[in-house]
Amino acid sequence: MNKILINDSIMERKKMIDIEDRGYQFGDGIYEVIGVYQGKFFMLDEHLERLERSAREIQLSLPSSISEIKENLMELVQVNNLQEGVIYLQVSRGVAERWHYFPSSDTKPVLVAYTKLEETMREEEDNGATAVLTEDIRWLRCDIKTLNLLPNVLAKQKAVEHKAVEAIFYRGDVVTEASASNVFIVKNNEVLTHPANHYILNGITRRKVLSLCDDLNINLQEKAFTVKDLLEADEVFVTATKLDVVPIIKVDQQTIGTGSPGRTTKKILHAFRASIK
Numbered sequence: 001m002n003k004i005l006i007n008d009s010i011m012e013r014k015k016m017i018d019i020e021d022r023g024y025q026f027g028d029g030i031y032e033v034i035g036v037y038q039g040k041f042f043m044l045d046e047h048l049e050r051l052e053r054s055a056r057e058i059q060l061s062l063p064s065s066i067s068e069i070k071e072n073l074m075e076l077v078q079v080n081n082l083q084e085g086v087i088y089l090q091v092s093r094g095v096a097e098r099w100h101y102f103p104s105s106d107t108k109p110v111l112v113a114y115t116k117l118e119e120t121m122r123e124e125e126d127n128g129a130t131a132v133l134t135e136d137i138r139w140l141r142c143d144i145k146t147l148n149l150l151p152n153v154l155a156k157q158k159a160v161e162h163k164a165v166e167a168i169f170y171r172g173d174v175v176t177e178a179s180a181s182n183v184f185i186v187k188n189n190e191v192l193t194h195p196a197n198h199y200i201l202n203g204i205t206r207r208k209v210l211s212l213c214d215d216l217n218i219n220l221q222e223k224a225f226t227v228k229d230l231l232e233a234d235e236v237f238v239t240a241t242k243l244d245v246v247p248i249i250k251v252d253q254q255t256i257g258t259g260s261p262g263r264t265t266k267k268i269l270h271a272f273r274a275s276i277k
Helices: 022-026 044-057 066-079 122-127 150-161 204-215 227-231 263-275
Strands: 003-006 009-012 029-037 085-092 110-117 129-135 166-171 174-178 182-187 190-193 220-222 235-240 244-251
Touching: 003 066, 009 066, 022 085, 029 044, 044 066, 044 085, 044 204, 066 085, 066 110, 122 244, 129 150, 150 166, 166 244, 174 227, 182 204, 182 227, 190 204, 204 220, 204 235, 204 244, 204 263, 235 263, 244 263
Parallel strands: 129 166, 129 244, 190 220
Antiparallel strands: 003 009, 003 110, 029 085, 085 110, 166 174, 174 182, 182 190, 182 235, 235 244
């Protein structure tokens, strides 16, 4: 895992950053975390389409074409012989004198990518996990996968301090998503998840689950639901890259459903596992 990608070159891993990189100083950049299963990418094209969209939304020019980035990422996985894990990919607006406005057009964006060993959360998937609730204090463009993650960091730390796997966000009384995953509930055999608007990130695993529900003839609605709905749901689960599909059996000491992973969640989980073989 000692090789990294910088712009269009694969080289030995270095721990360095220019102090005037706008990603470092402003969080002025975007990123993706792409799953690798048995040496194969999971929905790579969808991740790169989202990267391109995020770049467009913050008026950031990617340093290479999507096809070139894809080719370089595939080579990076190969040279590092990654079988199970993720690629972290980040693009900042580049290195420039520190002014809030955009730098001149000759400032080149900086792309960095590296591989990381990471197993799926098999035990939590099989047995369920716990979550905590926390107020969603993030900005109003959560649909863009930017480097500005301090609210997510604080939320995840709250989860860790409560020995939970996730912190579930709410705005007013509406559940949006979690600190690093999307949230689904099941009630009366119907699956609900927040619509893919500016309040949430349209997760790649989330999209796969929508497709799986269609394949499995499971009724699913992209519809907002409340904290009360969450706590009174028959089942709750969260989805994300390499977290995959994790049943949530307790939220803030409130047992969800029977306190065990539910039938619908397990059906979706088994279908997801089959899809990555």
